[in-house]
Amino acid sequence: MTTNTSACIALEWPLTSKGRAIGELEDIDTLVKTYRSRLLRFVTFSTGDPDLAETITQDCLLKAYNARESFRGDSSINTWLTSIAVNLIRDHQRTQKFKFWKQAKASAVDVTDVASFIASEHSTPEAQLIAKQQVARLSGILDTLSLNQRTVFLMKFSDEMDLADISEAMNMPINTVKTHLHRALKAVRSQLGAQS
């Protein structure tokens, strides 16, 4: 009896968690409200194209909503959505590779615009200016990374996903994720050092 009770208690959290996740997926408004901004940022800085990112983000949310029955709850919704977004980005690259890069050039992220959204916590004008320069620099450096390096970098340091989740979302072994992260960090640090 005691064993059964403890088993039920042990199962309670995952079941509740999964139930909450499925509840989120059932309501398209909640899904959009909760995940759209984060997904849009991820896709924008992965592809380097804000217009394309909007399309992919919409498609990603729509795909997730339509396939909500297939969500098993093994991972978080965030990881699941990110993996859908990664696949959409890859599909886009595969099918329209040339157009993709052409578009990426035509509709690149305006780093000055992004940097203007720097938090007001940087009280002095000098601190704000430095922060803006940092944002612009890092954004520019991310453009120089390979797609895989950039994607895992954003997952780890912007979305704060752990290695197991990144591995699942990218559909690649953890050691490969680590390698991409090492290379990305090395490139980012060396370029930041060279520019400063």
Place this chain on the structure above:
Amino acid sequence: MNMKDSAVIPHSHLSDDELDEILIGIATDDASAHLAHCTSCGQRLAAFQSQLDAFNHATMAWSEARANSISRDLLAHKLTPRVTLKAAWSSAAVAVLALAFAVGGRHYASETAPMETAQAPSAASSPDDVRQHEIDSDNAMLAAIDDEIVTPQPDRFGLYEPAKASTHVSQSIPEQARD
């Protein structure tokens, strides 16, 4: 320099690779212990973290602003069932084939029963009258189709022969109907 060196030599600082491992979250205990007591390494790490934080804050604020500016109706519009281009073309093709079959069948019927057509009664509201009207209408449509087809169209090699085309046209209608 590897982690072992930095742990053994008290004054040596963490290498770049070790700092990366700390950032990635796979640092060894020795590296973590060194970081806890080394101001210099802590500052290096904090400097990098602050750049990441600035980037994350700005990009998230930018993304939220951009997401809010996108019309909310867009997603709702996408959720409604839509006829895709492929489906539209399929439907159009089926409709054309159905029309071709119908026209071909009626044309065949009118050719095989000419007397029946000619001997239609004159009562305006009788079923035969209605049938005659339909036949006339079909004939008019066939004539219009004939006119359209007879219009010279160069073939794919640009070698157009009017005489050949016109003879081909008169025989082409039943073939199209069979397609």
